[in-house]
Amino acid sequence: xxxxxxxxxxxxxxxxxxxxxxxxxxxxxxxxxxxxxxxxxxxxxxxxxxxxxxxxxxxxxxxxxxxxxxxxxxxxxxxxxxxxx
Amino acid sequence: xxxxxxxxxxxxxxxxxxxxxxxxxxxxxxxxxxxxxxxxxxxxxxxxxxxxxxxxxxxxxxxxxxxxxxxxxxxxxxxxxxxxxxxxxxxxxxxxxxxxxxxxxxxxxxxxxxxxxxxxxxxxxxxxxxxxxxxxxxxxxxxxxxxxxxxxxxxxxxxxxxxxxxxxxxxxxxxxxxxxxxxxxxx
Numbered sequence: 459x460x461x462x463x464x465x466x467x468x469x470x471x472x473x474x475x476x477x478x479x480x481x482x483x484x485x486x487x488x489x490x491x492x493x494x495x496x497x498x499x500x501x502x503x504x505x506x507x508x509x510x511x512x513x514x515x516x517x518x519x520x521x522x523x524x525x526x527x528x529x530x531x532x533x534x535x536x537x538x539x540x541x542x543x
Numbered sequence: 544x545x546x547x548x549x550x551x552x553x554x555x556x557x558x559x560x561x562x563x564x565x566x567x568x569x570x571x572x573x574x575x576x577x578x579x580x581x582x583x584x585x586x587x588x589x590x591x592x593x594x595x596x597x598x599x600x601x602x603x604x605x606x607x608x609x610x611x612x613x614x615x616x617x618x619x620x621x622x623x624x625x626x627x628x629x630x631x632x633x634x635x636x637x638x639x640x641x642x643x644x645x646x647x648x649x650x651x652x653x654x655x656x657x658x659x660x661x662x663x664x665x666x667x668x669x670x671x672x673x674x675x676x677x678x679x680x681x682x683x684x685x686x687x688x689x690x691x692x693x694x695x696x697x698x699x700x701x702x703x704x705x706x707x708x709x710x711x712x713x714x715x716x717x718x719x720x721x722x723x724x725x726x727x728x729x730x
Contacts, residue, residue: 466716475697500723503730508691508722511672513579513588515572524575524589525567528596529560535601 459487461494468494472501552612556603563603567596570613574620580688581624582631583673590627595620617695617703621685628681668729675725683718690715 467484470476476484488495548569554562571592578591598619609615676684682704689700690711697715701708723730 465720466712469716469719470712473697500730501719504719504723504726505691507668507672507726507729508687509694511580511692512669513576514585516575516585520589521568521571521575524592525564525571528567528593529564531593531597532560532563532600535597 459483461487461491464491464494465497468498469501472498472505548612552606552609556606563600566599566612570616571596573613574616577617577620577688577693578624580676580692581621581685582627583677587624587627587631591620591624594623598623611702614699614702617689618705621689621703625681625685628684671726671729675722678725679718679721683714683721686711686714687718687722691719 464484464487467476467480468488471481471484488498548566551562551566551569555566574592574595575588578588579585582588582591595616599616602619606612606615676687679687685704686700689695689703690697695703697708697711700711704711
């Protein structure tokens with residue numbers, strides 16, 4: 459197997475989502491290949507970075523208002539029988 | 544809280560608006576976060592929230608066959624968000640850093656940081672991640688967000704996106720390869 463073919467398996471390994479036999483084979487390749495080892499480390503770092511990706515949250519007023527709008531639209535649809543796109 | 548969901552879904556399917564309203568309250572934050580992560584701005588995230596729940600209400604008849612309501616909600620939300628990305632032709636209007644919008648919606652940081660320099664650095668990293676994600680095609684972006692940001696498993700992502708698990712695996716591999724290049728200086 460080539461390094462290119464190992465790359466998807468390195469992803470699976472980083473996710474801890476790999477069967478034992480393939481894990482053994484991949485780890486054996488990683489012991490010999492510096493580039494693929496670097497890929498595994500980079501994938502793990504990327505996963506950590508993305509896990510911390512936060513988005514701003516609006517305050518509580520927003521959610522109450524949005525919920526009222528949704529329920530209002532639905533009440534309008536139910537009343538008139540028209541669907542809103 | 545989760546134990547209530549099946550009962551609320553049954554009530555909703557049978558016509559209870561109160562149960563539907565409760566389901567909206569339980570899932571609105573999750574839908575908003577997904578919408579914001581995918582589209583990068585408040586107005587589009589709000590549109591995803593509104594349309595998702597209006598569509599779910601319209602599809603209430605389909606819910607009899609739905610095993611997991613949360614997966615169904617995320618599926619409706621992601622389908623709408625992908626449509627929106629395509630309508631915008633990939634040009635989502637990412638907000639720079641964390642901004643305060645005029646009017647009633649005031650955004651604030653989800654994570655508190657200790658000093659102004661740390662806050663600046665934090666905003667910078669978040670902004671770079673958003674810009675890197677924005678460069679991915681919609682399905683790769685969605686796969687990376689659902690799996691690596693939101694923490695869904697591959698089978699769950701496959702259920703939300705209605706595609707084979709192998710497609711999720713492949714999209715994730717391609718997305719990560721691109722993101723590693725785009726965020727190289729952060730890794």
